[in-house]
Amino acid sequence: MSLINILKPGGRNGLSSRERRDPIGFTVAALNRLAQSDLIDRVGLRKQTEQAVFTVTRNGFKTATAAGRQFKKVSGNTLAGTRAPAAKASGLFDLTPTDDEQMLVDVVTEFATEVVRPAAAEANETCAAPEGLLKASLEIGLPILGVPESLGGISEERSATAGVLVAEALARGDMGLAVAALAPGSVATALGLWGTVAQQQTYLPAFTGDDVPAAALALTEPSVLFDVLAPATTAERAGDGFVLNGVKSAVVRGAEAELFVVGASLDGKPALFLVESSTEGLEVEGDPSMGVRAASLTRLELNDVKVDADALLGDADGEAYTECVRLARLAWCALAVGTGQAVLDYVTPYVNEREAFGEPISHRQAVAFMVADIAIELQSMRLLTYKAAARAAQGKDFSREVALARKLCADKGMRIGLDGVQLLGGHGFVKEHPVERWYRDLRAIGIMEGAVLV
Amino acid sequence: MLNLETPKKHRMLIDQAHQVAMNMLRPISRKYDLAEHEYPKELDMLAAMIDGLEESGASEGAGATGVRRDETAAETGNKNGSNLSSVLSVAEMCWGDVGLMLTFPRQGLGNSAIASVATDAQLERFKGTWASMAITEPAFGSDSAQVSTTAVLDGDDYVINGEKIFVTSGERSDSIVVWATLDKSLGRAAIKSFVVTKDMPGVKVERCEHKLGIRASDTAVITFTDVRVPKENLLGSPEIDVKQGFAGAMATFDNTRPLVAAMAVGCARASLDLTRDLLEQAGVTIDYDRPAQLQSAAAAKFLQLEADWEAAQLLTMQAAWMADNRKPNSLEASMAKAKAGRVASDVTLSCVELAGSVGYSEAELLEKWARDSKILDIFEGTQQIQQLIVARRILGLTSAELK
Numbered sequence: 001m002s003l004i005n006i007l008k009p010g011g012r013n014g015l016s017s018r019e020r021r022d023p024i025g026f027t028v029a030a031l032n033r034l035a036q037s038d039l040i041d042r043v044g045l046r047k048q049t050e051q052a053v054f055t056v057t058r059n060g061f062k063t064a065t066a067a068g069r070q071f072k073k074v075s076g077n078t079l080a081g082t083r084a085p086a087a088k089a090s091g092l093f094d095l096t097p098t099d100d101e102q103m104l105v106d107v108v109t110e111f112a113t114e115v116v117r118p119a120a121a122e123a124n125e126t127c128a129a130p131e132g133l134l135k136a137s138l139e140i141g142l143p144i145l146g147v148p149e150s151l152g153g154i155s156e157e158r159s160a161t162a163g164v165l166v167a168e169a170l171a172r173g174d175m176g177l178a179v180a181a182l183a184p185g186s187v188a189t190a191l192g193l194w195g196t197v198a199q200q201q202t203y204l205p206a207f208t209g210d211d212v213p214a215a216a217l218a219l220t221e222p223s224v225l226f227d228v229l230a231p232a233t234t235a236e237r238a239g240d241g242f243v244l245n246g247v248k249s250a251v252v253r254g255a256e257a258e259l260f261v262v263g264a265s266l267d268g269k270p271a272l273f274l275v276e277s278s279t280e281g282l283e284v285e286g287d288p289s290m291g292v293r294a295a296s297l298t299r300l301e302l303n304d305v306k307v308d309a310d311a312l313l314g315d316a317d318g319e320a321y322t323e324c325v326r327l328a329r330l331a332w333c334a335l336a337v338g339t340g341q342a343v344l345d346y347v348t349p350y351v352n353e354r355e356a357f358g359e360p361i362s363h364r365q366a367v368a369f370m371v372a373d374i375a376i377e378l379q380s381m382r383l384l385t386y387k388a389a390a391r392a393a394q395g396k397d398f399s400r401e402v403a404l405a406r407k408l409c410a411d412k413g414m415r416i417g418l419d420g421v422q423l424l425g426g427h428g429f430v431k432e433h434p435v436e437r438w439y440r441d442l443r444a445i446g447i448m449e450g451a452v453l454v
Numbered sequence: 455m456l457n458l459e460t461p462k463k464h465r466m467l468i469d470q471a472h473q474v475a476m477n478m479l480r481p482i483s484r485k486y487d488l489a490e491h492e493y494p495k496e497l498d499m500l501a502a503m504i505d506g507l508e509e510s511g512a513s514e515g516a517g518a519t520g521v522r523r524d525e526t527a528a529e530t531g532n533k534n535g536s537n538l539s540s541v542l543s544v545a546e547m548c549w550g551d552v553g554l555m556l557t558f559p560r561q562g563l564g565n566s567a568i569a570s571v572a573t574d575a576q577l578e579r580f581k582g583t584w585a586s587m588a589i590t591e592p593a594f595g596s597d598s599a600q601v602s603t604t605a606v607l608d609g610d611d612y613v614i615n616g617e618k619i620f621v622t623s624g625e626r627s628d629s630i631v632v633w634a635t636l637d638k639s640l641g642r643a644a645i646k647s648f649v650v651t652k653d654m655p656g657v658k659v660e661r662c663e664h665k666l667g668i669r670a671s672d673t674a675v676i677t678f679t680d681v682r683v684p685k686e687n688l689l690g691s692p693e694i695d696v697k698q699g700f701a702g703a704m705a706t707f708d709n710t711r712p713l714v715a716a717m718a719v720g721c722a723r724a725s726l727d728l729t730r731d732l733l734e735q736a737g738v739t740i741d742y743d744r745p746a747q748l749q750s751a752a753a754a755k756f757l758q759l760e761a762d763w764e765a766a767q768l769l770t771m772q773a774a775w776m777a778d779n780r781k782p783n784s785l786e787a788s789m790a791k792a793k794a795g796r797v798a799s800d801v802t803l804s805c806v807e808l809a810g811s812v813g814y815s816e817a818e819l820l821e822k823w824a825r826d827s828k829i830l831d832i833f834e835g836t837q838q839i840q841q842l843i844v845a846r847r848i849l850g851l852t853s854a855e856l857k
Contacts, residue, residue, distance in 0.1 A: 090455060091462035093775050094532045098455050161456045227748050322743060344848075352849055360855075368845035368856050369838075375848045376789045379772075380765030387458035387768060394457075403742035404761040411758065446745075 056127045056255060056286035056296040065284050065300070068258035068277035069213065071206060075310060077197035084148040084192065086395030087157045095386070101162050107140055108169040116173025116181075123294035124437055127286075129180035129253075137181035142166070143207050146189030146454065151200055152208030153192065160327065160392035163189070163454025164334040164385060171338025172345075175441040176294030178335055179452055183252040183295070186331070186453035187215035190261055190272070190324060194314030199274065203259060213258035218248035218300055219325065219450025222287075228263070228270075228325050228449040229318075233302065235264040235273060242266070242312070244273060244281075244305040252451050254284040254298030261313060262302065263321065263450065270321040272313040281305040291440030295451075324453065326402045330392065331452035333385040333405045336413035336445040339438050340378040343420035346435060347371060351423055370419050377412035384408050389454065410446025417442035458768060461534040464542055471543040474500065475550025480819075483551045486670035487822050491662050493626065494554060494670055501559035535778035537709075541716035541770050548720030549727075552826045553670030555717065562623045563587040563710060563834075564631035567647065570709045571689050579686075580649055586627035588618035588676060596839050598633070599642045603678065605634035611682040612648060614656075617675070620833070624674025625659050628652050632678065636694060643696045647706075649687040656681035667825030708784045710834055712773040715790040718798035718830040719767045725805040725823045726763060730756065732809050752808055759801045766794035785847040792840035795831030802827040 009025070010017035021029065055061060097105065119130050137143075146163055147153020155162070170178035188207040191200055206213050219228055233246025244264055251257070260275045260282075275282070283301040314320025351362040351371060361367045388401035417439040421428035428435045460468065478500055486494050547555040555561075564585025572580065594600035603616025614634050621630065629651045636644040650657060660675040685692070730740065738752050746754035769790040776783035802824040806813035813820040831837050846856050 087455070089457055089459070090532075091459075092457065092532055092534045093459065093461050093538060093771060094455055094457045095772060095775065096455075096532065101456075225748055227744060229743060325743065348849060352851075362845075362849050362851060363855050363857075365838075365842070365845075365856070368849060368851070369841045371848055372792075372841040372845035375844055376769075376793050377765075379786075379789060380762075380769060380793060383458065383768035383772060384761065384764055386456050387764075390456040390458055399742045401764075403757065404764045407746060407757050407761040408765055411761075 056298060057288055059286050059288060062283050062285045062301075063255065065254070065277040065282040066214075066256055066258055069206070070278075071202050071259070071276060074198050074201035077201075078310065079197050081195045081197045081200040082148050082150050082192075084146075084155050084158050087161070087390075087393040089390075089394045095383075097161070097165060101165055104145075104162060105165050105169050108166050109172070111136065111140055112170050112173030112178075116170065116177050120174035120177060120294065120434065120437065121431070123174070123177055123180075125293075127288050127293045128296050129177050129294050133177065134181060138212050142181055143185040143188050143212050145185055147192045147204060147208060151192060151204050153188070153204075155192075158393045158395065159189075160330065160454045161386070161389045164330060164389040167331050167334035167452065167454060168338040168341070168382075168385075171335040172342050173338075174294060174342075175335050175339045175438070175444070176292045178338070179252055179292055179295035182331070182452045183217070183257075184212055184215045186217045186328075186451070187259060187261055189327075189453050190217060190313065193323070193327075194272065194320045196310070198310060199313065203274070206259075214253045214256040215259040215261075216252045216254055216257040216300075217261045217324075217328065217450045217453055218251045218254075219263040219328065220248060220250040220448060222247060222249040222299060226449075229322065231263045231265050231270055233262065233264040235266040235271060237266075238306070241306060241308045242273065244275065244302045244307065246302050248300045248302070249287055249297075250289070250448055250451055251284070251287075251298045251300045253296045254300050255286070255296065260300065261450075262300070263324075266312075266316055269316060269318040271316050271318070272321055272324060273307060274311045274313050275302075275305060275307055279305055279307065290443055291437065292444050292448075293440075325449060326399060327392065328448075328450045328453050329406045330385065330388055330398075330402050331454045332445055332448050333381065333388070333402070333409040334454065335452070336409040336442060337378065337382045337385055339441055340374070340381060340413055340416045343416050343435065343438050344371070344374050344378055346433075347374070347420055347423045354424075367423065370423060374416050374419060377408075378416060381405070381409045381412055392454075406446060413442045413445045458771070460542060461538065463534060464539045467539055468542050468546050471546035472549070474503075475547050479547070479550030479554050483554065483670075483819060484816070484822065486554065488669075490664060490669040491672060494557060497554065497557065497559060501561075504558070504561070533778045534775065537712070537774040537777040538771060541712050541774040544713050545716040545720035545723070545767070545770070548717040549724045550720075551670065552717050552721050552830070553668035555720075556668055556671035557623055557626060559626070560584040562627050564627065564629065564649075566710050566713065567631045567706045568649065568689065570706045571647075576649075576686070576689065580629070583629045583649075583651070584623070584627040585629045585631055585649065586621050586623040586674075588621045588624065588630045589633045590620040591617060592619055596836055599645065601633050601635050601645050602638065603632065603634040604638070605636055605646065605648060605683075605688075607636075607685065608682075610685055612685055612688065614648065614650065614678045614681040614683055617677045619675050620663075621674045621676050622671055622833070624676050625662055625672045630657070630676065631689065636692075640694055640696065644694050646692065647689045648683050649689065650678070650681060650683055654681050654683065666828055667822070668829055707835060708787045709777065711787040711791040711840075712770055712777070712783075714830060714834040715766065715770040715773070715787075715794035718794035718827065719763070719770055721823055721827050721830065722763050722766070722794075722798040722801040725802045725820055726756075726760060728818070728820060729805040729808055729813075732812065755804060755808065759804055762793075762797045763801055766790070766797040769793050785844060788835070788840040788843040788847075791835060792837055792844060795837050795840070798827040798830050 009015050010019045144153040146159050235242045235244050258277045262273045262275050281303045285299045287297050287299045289297050352360050354361050384405035388398045388405045391398035420435040421439045562585045564587045568580050605612040605614050632648050632650050656679040658677050663673040740753050746757050773783050773786040773790040806820050806824045
């Protein structure tokens with residue numbers, strides 16, 4: 001870097017590259033350098049807080065991906081694997097889930113209330129989901145929700161609606177923990193949807209067994225104006241296989257994950273690749289973000305990562321990939337609905353109990369109308385999400401519906417997060433109440449691609 | 455099982471409504487917007503057609519009478535009935551023209567009120583009437599407990615005195631459902647509705663209003679001077695039940711609000727459909743898969759409008775579906791009305807903006823729809839009244855606590 005560039009303030013610390021320093025600015029910058037120097041530390045003026053182990057609570061700390069297990073390779077059969085059949089539509093408008101779905105929702109709701117919510121605040125701080133919680137989530141069958149029955153899962157037919165209802169119920173507990181718990185199942189669902197016989201036989205037994213691996217669906221990349229349909233990560237054909245290069249972001253529990261599904265451009269078209277964590281050339285870096293922190297978000301770097309020909313999941317013409325993007329967006333919509341419901345559940349008693357000027361603040365229209373709008377827009381988000389999910393489950397084109405659901409959930413979901421904090425005033429800004437966390441979590445909608453899938 | 459598609463069984467009815475809207479309403483849409491107060495004679499034939507459909511049962515009870523709740527129907531799982539088919543066909547007609555739809559003969563809001571609360575005997579007696587609805591008075595709008603038109607029992611008749619404004623189809627209808635109080639000192643509970651026919655002495659249409667939109671529909675001022683109405687024309691119970699209060703009269707709104715929401719949904723879709731086409735001709739195609747921020751600002755705006763519109767449509771269907779399945783729906787009806795009302799304004803006004811002076815000019819209908827839509831966020835309960843209702847329900851507050 002040239003001297004000129006070092007003297008320029010822009011491009012770091014959130015400064016635009018247009019910023020210029022004047023003489024006072026140079027003096028202040030120099031003083032700040034001094035204040036940061038080791039000299040002060042060496043004479044014991046400052047407490048040292050170095051951490052030698054990998055942590056997801058800080059960025060800039062790279063490590064190799066988890067050593068991971070050896071998945072017992074079954075090769076050869078490249079025929080399409082088992083697929084769950086599309087749900088049969090009755091042709092009637094209906095907002096009542098099936099009995100099976102309702103039972104599932106009841107179980108997950110209890111889990112979200114009893115286990116997820118109480119763990120949420122600490123998981124946000126440590127950027128990690130408690131092990132017990134993740135274990136319990138396996139017991140209620142989250143990883144195999146989207147896996148066809150004949151492959152050891154529990155879905156008799158396409159399970160997009162059940163997936164949406166479960167994600168919503170979980171996020172009512174906490175979005176970050178919901179993402180952490182749903183991530184392995186999302187990879188299993190992807191294998192169920194697009195895997196060949198060989199891929200399903202190689203990987204699914206791990207997900208349907210007792211020792212379910214952490215796994216991550218990595219589609220997002222750290223670039224401005226990121227277009228998920230044109231990933232900068234590339235896959236080049238080399239010999240019998242592919243070589244992958246690029247960086248993925250918002251990778252859930254990347255440091256523990258034993259299997260990744262990575263989005264990369266192949267011959268100009270986006271495609272999905274199965275990458276085991278023990279593959280050479282993978283590096284993971286903690287990437288704590290504004291919210292969804294309990295999901296231990298990381299960046300995954302791929303440097304000349306060599307995979308076999310059978311690592312390609314689904315087709316190479318972008319169809320499976322696009323479907324995957326839509327289903328992931330659908331899952332994020334469901335998470336937004338659940339979190340929005342948590343906000344409404346929380347602010348309703350609060351504004352009724354909190355008094356100002358001699359009466360509950362809910363007796364004022366300015367407050368009450370905000371609550372009414374939360375309720376109206378939340379139900380709007382829910383209905384759009386359900387419509388897209390029902391179409392997906394029935395095997396219909398749902399590209400329009402999921403786009404509209406995502407737009408609404410991003411806009412109105414954020415509004416709900418914002419108003420949730422506002423309704424509590426200063427109390428909403430402090431961590432004694434969860435609304436500030438939901439505010440941060442809801443900003444993820446419309447940004448996140450991949451990670452979760454229904 | 456979750457399914458939020460238009461029911462298959464209603465598809466044909468909606469397709470028919472679409473053809474009528476396209477081929478009958480659209481061609482005369484601008485004509486009666488310009489010729490305010492002129493009776494759209496073309497609609498008489500349409501009315502005969504709708505009657506024919508209703509008689510044959512092919513309409514699934516769509517239209518104003520579709521809001522009647524069938525209390526005797528057996529409980530057999532999920533039902534898609536006349537409430538749902540009504541909102542869907544009303545939306546389709548309003549995609550054609552809201553003003554014209556509001557002046558369909560024999561499809562007045564009064565007809566909906568009669569269908570909602572009349573006894574079977576009354577239903578039979580008022581069959582075939584074109585009934586408008588008269589609630590608002592010069593001294594009040596949203597605060598409908600302030601009704602000061604009086605009804606005094608005298609022998610076998612009630613004698614009605616007062617002035618009503620904003621009576622949709624007040625001039626063209628043959629009867630009026632009038633809200634009047636039996637005893638103002640007893641408050642809301644004393645407010646009852648009466649079917650007053652135009653031929654009764656003392657009923658006078660004073661004038662029709664000149665309006666921002668829905669100009670094809672007449673909006674009348676009507677005075678009632680010593681109008682004698684047979685007591686059998688009182689809708690609902692004549693008892694003043696202070697405990698029940700306003701509930702009886704207000705129940706009509708649970709049924710009519712989804713219909714007004716449907717009008718907003720239909721009007722807004724007209725704007726969206728045309729604007730999508732105009733944008734495509736201008737080289738902007740909406741891509742549902744690519745993030746909005748990577749598309750043109752016009753496409754991103756369109757996506758937002760369409761998402762809001764879809765929400766209005768689904769909330770409206772939800773409210774009607776609940777009525778069909780005999781679930782209480784006043785919260786959902788108000789949600790639908792609130793969302794659809796504001797979305798219709800946002801959509802129609804934004805579409806004018808997107809289309810520039812093409813949208814602003816009378817050469818296209820976009821500017822008309824942007825005028826027509828405004829009333830839909832006002833009548834049958836304004837945006838603010840809907841928010842009050844939703845807020846009270848969610849927060850569990852009374853009207854004394856949350857004013």
